[in-house]
Amino acid sequence: MTVTDNPSTPVPLLLLGRGADPTSERGVECPGDLPAASDPDLVERARAARAALGERVFVLGHHYQRDEVIQFADVTGDSFKLARDAAARPTAPYIVFCGVHFMAESADILTGDHQQVVLPDLAAGCSMADMARLLQVEDAWARLAAAGVADVTVPITYMNSSADIKAFCGRGGGAVCTSSNARQALDWAFSPEGAGGQKVLFLPDQHLGRNTAVLQLGMSLDDCVVIDPHKPDFGVTDQELRSATMLLWKGHCSVHGRFSADSVADVRARIPGVNVLVHPECKHEVVTAADYVGSTEYIIKTVAAAPAGSAWAVGTELNLVKRLAAEHPDKTIVFLDRTVCFCATMNRIDLPHLVWALESLVEGRVVNRIVVDDDTAHWARVALDRMLALPGGGAVKN
Numbered sequence: 001m002t003v004t005d006n007p008s009t010p011v012p013l014l015l016l017g018r019g020a021d022p023t024s025e026r027g028v029e030c031p032g033d034l035p036a037a038s039d040p041d042l043v044e045r046a047r048a049a050r051a052a053l054g055e056r057v058f059v060l061g062h063h064y065q066r067d068e069v070i071q072f073a074d075v076t077g078d079s080f081k082l083a084r085d086a087a088a089r090p091t092a093p094y095i096v097f098c099g100v101h102f103m104a105e106s107a108d109i110l111t112g113d114h115q116q117v118v119l120p121d122l123a124a125g126c127s128m129a130d131m132a133r134l135l136q137v138e139d140a141w142a143r144l145a146a147a148g149v150a151d152v153t154v155p156i157t158y159m160n161s162s163a164d165i166k167a168f169c170g171r172g173g174g175a176v177c178t179s180s181n182a183r184q185a186l187d188w189a190f191s192p193e194g195a196g197g198q199k200v201l202f203l204p205d206q207h208l209g210r211n212t213a214v215l216q217l218g219m220s221l222d223d224c225v226v227i228d229p230h231k232p233d234f235g236v237t238d239q240e241l242r243s244a245t246m247l248l249w250k251g252h253c254s255v256h257g258r259f260s261a262d263s264v265a266d267v268r269a270r271i272p273g274v275n276v277l278v279h280p281e282c283k284h285e286v287v288t289a290a291d292y293v294g295s296t297e298y299i300i301k302t303v304a305a306a307p308a309g310s311a312w313a314v315g316t317e318l319n320l321v322k323r324l325a326a327e328h329p330d331k332t333i334v335f336l337d338r339t340v341c342f343c344a345t346m347n348r349i350d351l352p353h354l355v356w357a358l359e360s361l362v363e364g365r366v367v368n369r370i371v372v373d374d375d376t377a378h379w380a381r382v383a384l385d386r387m388l389a390l391p392g393g394g395a396v397k398n
């Protein structure tokens, strides 16, 4: 099935795991003969495959991964930390990335040519990354040029984007950012000593862009406009493009976007004195209602440093919140919303896929390899290197 919302920017929409779409992170079949999920020997098989591979494999586990997978990770972290961890392990020819597609791409970009990056399930994409497609973004840039603002606009993309969007930013004089350093990236974009821009096109997460601009740079909501690839003229007038400072791509995380101001009010009523701690991918109304806002690493550190007996409602992916609760039994740690909210694509990496990927490597077969072409990798690396040159950062609000 193909849905074309905007004739100039066709967007294939495939069901996860059905069919093959080489231009999309979604809808890619897993070609392997997976072990049955009911196989009682899966844990032992994963251990045996790991032991057989020894130092030849380095397994990375994102914080949002299932416990059954994370137990086999050599290191855990957020997407950027993991990509850097992979780059710091040049002796491992195989990098098995338990995360989603854009993360494996970043690992391939940052590791050596002799290293091969494996994503155990190719259908582990990211709905946010899929919301900004290169064709759409190129059309939007043409829209900015028609309004006479492209020359003064710096493209900044969140780490959670495909390699070709990172490369677009690299070619266009922009950079990548994470949720930890989005403020530094915007400072750099607007500074005469940096990119010297008057406006930023922020991709693909409108919420991180808006929250950073308003909470950290002191802009008003009126300084922001939303660029909607599914509306004629991207949903903005020339005048709006000329007067706005932040041009926010209409993308969001399907997990963090679910939290609402009502979720915050509800948990405060249920747990008196609770501290509300959320990720900046949440909506603006949620971060303004919360007590603490910051990246995944910030959330983990904040909970770890909290006094025994304190209560925390955490607005991020459920696998991580459950793990935090198990690791800190001396504190009350609850999920911010009453409804269950796993990241569906993160959860696609399960033990059968990990066992299949590891056992294939033992047999000398590299399955589900993620390769970024040289030109895209070069320009994405340019944008990543600009980010690496930024000073570090942590909390958005505390």
Ligand code: SF4
Pocket (backbone or CB within 6 Å): 064, 100, 125, 126, 127, 128, 129, 160, 253, 254, 255, 256, 317, 343, 344, 345, 346
């Ligand atoms: S949690 Fe959100 S941003 Fe992260 S992989 Fe899932 S959909 Fe993408």
